[in-house]
Amino acid sequence: MTCWRRLAEWTRAGVWPRAARGSARQGARCERPGLLSCGGRRLPHPGVKGGPKTGRIPVNRGRTGSEHRLIADATGISLAATLTGGNRNDVTQLIPLLRAVPPVRGKRGRPRRRPDVVLADLGYDHDKYRRLVWDLGVKRLIARRGTEHGSGLGTQRWVVEGAFAHLRWFRRLRIRWEIRGHIHEAFLTLGCALICWRRLRSL
Template sequence: MKPWEVSDELWAVIEPLLPKHQRRTRYPGRKRLDDRQVLQGILFVLHTGIAWEHLPQELGYGSGMTCWRRLAEWQKAGVWQRLHEVLLDRLRAADTLDFSRAVVDSSHVRALKGGPQTGPSPVDRGRPGSKHHLITDATGIPLAFTLTGGNRNDVTQLVPLLEAIPPVRGKRGRPRRRPDVVLGDRGYDHDKYRRLVRALGVRPQIARRGTEHGSGLGKQRWVVEQAIALLHSFRRLRIRWEVREDIHRAFLSIGCALICWRRLGSLR
């Protein structure tokens, strides 16, 4: 099975989350293309990085514009965020999520067409760029992300990342939302943000600037770097082609959800 093809098991998870559409009895117009086929077209673009207008018609996934509109519609309906939350619930039910610590990091991507949440990148000679900020559990499962301009300081996203973690169910009792500890590199070294993190009930474990390397945090922080690499294995996320912020966020949410789905598949 090709990576963009939707298996029966994955479709059984996604289909109940999609908004239902009733065809008009009067002036019904052209029949709506099958949701599963359109989803495969969206995943084809995510995996290959191909432009929407170049989506091959012979694949049967509909036109690129049809897939683009459906992606935006489902993003507005909260489908992708809900999918990520459902998969996190399943991972917790399988005792795979580890909230003993969380790890944060970011990665810069070029934004060739500009748009909201872009800025002159200090690591790319001032060219427009965006940053993907990611927080994972202790094993590297993506919990949440934020999107900012390429000139935004990493430390400013430390609290927003913690607050973006959804309530994760899957077990009896209250949903889990906060890790016990959050790990970060020297880019997150600021006493003000340490206090804000402690106010959320989380203990910050962040490397200090000016200290020698070899603090030992790298042995635990590598999981977030691996998760970012997995996220950017989807070619559409290596460069930000979307001017619209919501479309790029949709691709980020789908990427996080697919990483979770793969982790669930490894348990079967």
């Protein structure tokens, strides 16, 4: 119970987001985050009661689940991660993810507050959100539906897929067991911080 109380108290105090932002800033100093990739991965939630930030997953026979949303820089370091219901459309989460990216200081100059380019797959193909991304001053490279030979973005978007693979190393993040959404978000941000810390330690 002591561990549970500490987890809940630190979550309410905002410890985990601050730790994740701090580690992301340190990791991104190695290379300015001019190129970002975003994506989402659904995960089941076996709890009968469901809970906040859950929804019926259309591709999983309507079972209840959640989804991890992630935006990573060109080196695969996650700069922002969120939790949403499994029924939320990918494209609606693009702007919140971009706005969640913290300012990152490079080798010289003022902290960078936005990337140059964002890469996204077909799930983010919508003219309205293309305009919203452009209004933020970010160039968008988003795959278009109906492209005959594919978008070719996979040669660069693999870094965000690798970031999701690293998150799956943590068994706690493969399935959402927590009914409280903020508790699972705490584990998600802690996982991102640990991955970044391991990357920094290996440099």
